[in-house]
Amino acid sequence: MADLFAGIGGFHLAFEQAGGEVVFASENDRHARTTYEANFRSRTPGLFDTSQFAGDIRTVDTADVPDVDVVAGGFPCQPFSNAGLRRGFADARGTLFFDIARIIDAKQPGAFVLENVRGLTHKDQRHSFTRIQRILTRDLGYSFHWKVLRASDYGLPQARPRVYMVGFRDPSTEFSFPEPVPLEFTMSDLFGGKVDRVIGRTLMASWHRRPLSDPHCFDGYLVDGEPRYLSIEQMCRLQGFPDGFTFPVSEAQARKQLGNAVAVPVAAAVARSVVAALSSCG
Template identity: 50%
Template sequence: MNKEKTKDKFTFIDLFAGIGGFHIAFRNSGAKCVFVSEWNESARKTYEANFRKIDPEIFENGHFVGDITKVDPKDIPDFDILTGGFPCQPFSQAGFKKGFEDTRGTLFFNIAQIIKEKKPKAFFLENVRHLLKHDNGKTFAMIRKTIEEDLGYSFHYKIVKASDFNLPQHRPRLFMVGFRNKKIPFYFPDPVELTKTISHIFDGNAEKKVGYTLRVGGRGSGINDRRNWDSYMVDGEVKRLTPKEGKRMMGFPNNYSFPVSDSQAMKQLGNAVAVPAIQAVAEAIINSLTNYYDKRK
């Protein structure tokens, strides 16, 4: 992790931050992080170990917080872009009677509260693709309605795979992007050619070219299972993913460190976002914002 000077043109907050995949992606895109929320102590330990030196103000200013539900949105510093991969939770009301209030009791409600209070220029949310069908589509419909009608933002979404951005695993995820000014055009970036394979991950000759999805923690599947994620035939031997290979599978930098056990590190990586995919969308968001606001000067 390098402490290179970013352009600091746009600022962002990192919610449900995990180990900082969004932070890396947006920082690489020229934005500056001003606030982080992550409740898991093990993930917080890894996050701080990697970002305290390069973005010390977050920690020195008390902007590295735990439970986002205990944070008053008014206490969050001003920012331009809200980011986060939030849990998929059902809403208690299915009838859309109260709109925004129907999301109360879920972590999406906290996201919506922050957007309502802080009015950022844009947001970028990530979730599992199952969110589209969750609760017979009602969950996604409520999220979209809240963002478009109650908060007044545009809403763009797409299923994006890690392999679309040159990582050798499928890992489909739902990306949702929106802008406060609905006139700002936005297009998800086109996939790039997949040139990396499992062989590149292990520095050897692997039988399988692309893995299914690096999953959360410790549940290995059979070596011949097409969904297998943690064991591969490399140079005729069964090789298991270690954090070194896990970082490569998720697009984290080689010098990203884990002050936790290997099993905890693999669980954290299984929960992380695919950095190159996030970064491609981050760059598209920043380009859309830059082009729009530059024209207004």
């Protein structure tokens, strides 16, 4: 699997759980790279020893990307320009999605798994979403399945609606998104006290400590009537990262990285469905 926009490796953990192995990753933020390497070097030494841990994806030469079965990534959302609708996927030039498309085009993986904020499917960004879909299907020849999945439908007490996009090089490959599963714990379990909501708010990357009364406060809760804020360990659990996952960076960076990450059980459920679909079509 190629782990693009790798962050701290949510997709890495997800595909590992689905029986996969990451052989290439790209992440350009030095703090995220530090966390990624600290957690994955001992598990996948080859990724670091053979310099397959690239930085800025815009400078990656596709000849340096190994053959992979799956390209996965949660890419930063950028609007597409209105110009040049007829130039195929070159229309996306200047967006980070273009770099995903050129790697898929060059490496022809069996499948891709992309993740983004739900807003990409909303009316004001629908134009970009349509272009993404058109490039992957019409220009690159892949199938395209999409669905908004919530972390709370895959065991975690966090809303986090995200659009998942999955496609196969063989467009006849049968695929359906994984069925929801019950919550594994609640916000009260997480805090060890009574919280008035069962499912917590979506973790965000832009973190500032705010009073609980602030509508932009996403990490503070009334627990047994007292204000409490999520610790890094509690944020890890809300995102499905394993206990023991380490953050050799500042607290602010750790909170930003967790807010940016993919919810691992959701990505892992999708990864298992993708691996099953790829296996069934041989």
